[in-house]
Amino acid sequence: MQYCVTSIVMIVKKHSVLILCLVAFGLNAQSDTTVTKKMSIDGEIVTAIVRDGDTLITAELNEASVTSFRKFDSxxxxxxxxxxxxxxxxxxxxxxxxxxxxxxxxxxxxxxxxxxxxxxxxxxxxxxxxxxxxxxxxxxxxxxxxxxxxxxxxxxxxxxxxxxxxxxxxxxxxxxxxxxxxxxxxxxxxxxxxxxxxxxxxxxxxxxxx
Structure with missing residues (x-):
């Protein structure tokens, strides 16, 4: 049996960020079920996808630009x-x-x-x-x-x-x-x-x- 593991992974896309909250306990024994529902976080209603006990919270963000550190000649x-x-x-x-x-x-x-x-x-x-x-x-x-x-x-x-x-x-x-x-x-x-x-x-x- 696997014991409780908690992690947060942020996946940045063009117009959205997916905040993946994994809470796994006995994952091998769980069935493959997916449910979409609304839930409240700090008073804000968000959409959550629950699959096999794991919760995927989706949120829309503005596009972010990521560039490397710039070097200058002077x-x-x-x-x-x-x-x-x-x-x-x-x-x-x-x-x-x-x-x-x-x-x-x-x-x-x-x-x-x-x-x-x-x-x-x-x-x-x-x-x-x-x-x-x-x-x-x-x-x-x-x-x-x-x-x-x-x-x-x-x-x-x-x-x-x-x-x-x-x-x-x-x-x-x-x-x-x-x-x-x-x-x-x-x-x-x-x-x-x-x-x-x-x-x-x-x-x-x-x-x-x-």
Missing amino acids: DTQKRWYLKYRRYANTVYPYAVESIKMFRKVERETEGMKKKKRKKYVRNLQKELKKEFTDPLKSLSRTQGKILIKMIEYELDTPMYDLLKSVKSGFSASKWQTLGKFYGYNLKEGYIPGDDPIMDAILQDFDVSYE
Whole structure:
């Protein structure tokens, strides 16, 4: 007979983590039965799969990015990387939300007439202004650049083309002119290898949204 063994194993997948709690006692004598049920843990209702006395608790988590320890050619390069990481942490939520909104516009305006689509985008823009105008105004130039590159990297499209598809060519040109004033070229897009520090940051932060 096997005696009581308790272990916890965490298995990380793309969008979920499985917390496997094994409590085995006399496993050889147990039958092969599987039951799915709801249970409460610290006041939260979770789904549990019970099989032969073993309990498998499933929980949804956001996607996690795991990278190896980075090496740098100089202390200056390391300082820039750490600075970019701090800035990326600040703009990350805005990048995810921007990508989410772009996907939403694509999905909900598909096949929509031009006039109706413009009205939809205009109403959505009003909603977003209330929530994001103040925090986005406080971003530095470098933070703004990282935000733009995060969006371009995920959507594989220059910001100019994104603005043109959602708004209009005139609007995209207006933002391109303003962007140049702050040192951005919205037509350029993300170019791998152009900025090694930026490459590392974009690899570290997963902004994908489906």
